[in-house]
Amino acid sequence: MGKTVKKQRPVNLDLSTIRFPVTAISSILHRVTGVITLVALAILLWLLGLSLSSPEGFQHAATIMDGFFAKFIMWGILTALAYHAVSGIRHMLMDFGYLAETLQAGSRSAEVAIGITVVLSILAGVLVW
Incomplete structure (x- = not known):
């Protein structure tokens, strides 16, 4: 009847060896x-x-925002x-x-976007603390 074809594809189960290109990382980060x-938005609207x-x-909101955990968030x-x-x-x-x-x-624009974000993240840390 029908032939069964045995597929000889390599299987990589060690996820630590997979290297994503910077464009993939950028895309995933944008979604996350x-x-x-x-x-x-829900947290900020509640606050x-x-x-x-x-x-x-x-006063209660100000007390919440005085804590390290709230500042980190x-x-x-x-x-x-x-x-x-x-x-x-x-x-x-x-x-x-x-x-x-x-x-x-x-790739270059993804690297630039990540670099700009690092600078903005440092500035946000200065603003929060």
Whole structure:
């Protein structure tokens, strides 16, 4: 009847040996930071609502923001938002034709976006602390 074909494909089960190109890392980070930004919106709206509810609510929100953990979370939110915005601008520049659609231009613009985010992340740390 039908022949069975034995596929002789290599299988790599050691995920630590796989190297993603910078463009893939940039794309994955853009998606992850989008989800983080969405979750952060809920946290920030809750904190805003608490601070506007009453003078005691404002004091409670200020007390929450005095802790190291809250400052660390706020720094993470700002870093995620910065990367998502910078990467979004990168994508818009590519869509409008200001950046060439080549592997070299994509890799270079991804590296630049990550570099800008590192600087913005440091500035966010200075702002938060």
